[in-house]
Amino acid sequence: MAHDHAPPEQHRQQAEGVREQAEDSRQDAELGRGVTEGHRTSAESARNEAEEFRRMAEEAREVRDQHREALDTVREERERLREAGEDARIAGEEARAAAEAARDAVIDSVRATADALKATLDNMQVVEEMRRTLRAIQDLNKLDSN
DSSP, X not given: OTGGGOOHHHHHXXXXXHHHHHHHHHHHHHHHHHHHXXXXXXXXXXXXXXXXXXXXXXXXXXXXXXHHHHHHHHHHHHHHHHHHHHHHHHHHHHHHHHHHHHHHHHHHHHHHXXXXXXHHHHHHHHHHHHHHHHHHHHHHHHHHHO
C-alpha cells in the first residue's frame, strides 16, 4: 500500500516512462511492419521474377521441341532422298546393263543378218555357177547332136 501513496511527480514520471515505452514499442511495431511489408514486396517480386523465368524456360522448351521436330523432319527427308537416290542409281545401272545387252543383241542380229546375206550370196553364186555349167552342157549337147 505504500505504492498508493507515492508522490504525484513519481506517478507522472512512471506514466511518462510507460508512455515512452509504448511509443517505442509502437515505432518498433511500425518499423517491423515496414520491414515485413518490404520483405513481402521483395518476396512477391521474387515470385513474379521466378514465374517469368519459369514461363521463359517453358517457351524455350517449346522452341527446343519444335527445333528437334524440324531436325527430325529434315533427317527423315534426307533419308528418304538418299533412298530415292539409291533407287535411281540402281535403276540407272539396270538401264545401262539393259542398254548394253540390247546393243549386244543388235550387234549379234546385224552379224546374223550379214551372215545370212553372205550365205544367200554364196548360194546365189553357186546357183549362177550351176546355170553356167548347165548352159555349157546344153551347148555341148547341141554341138554333139549336129
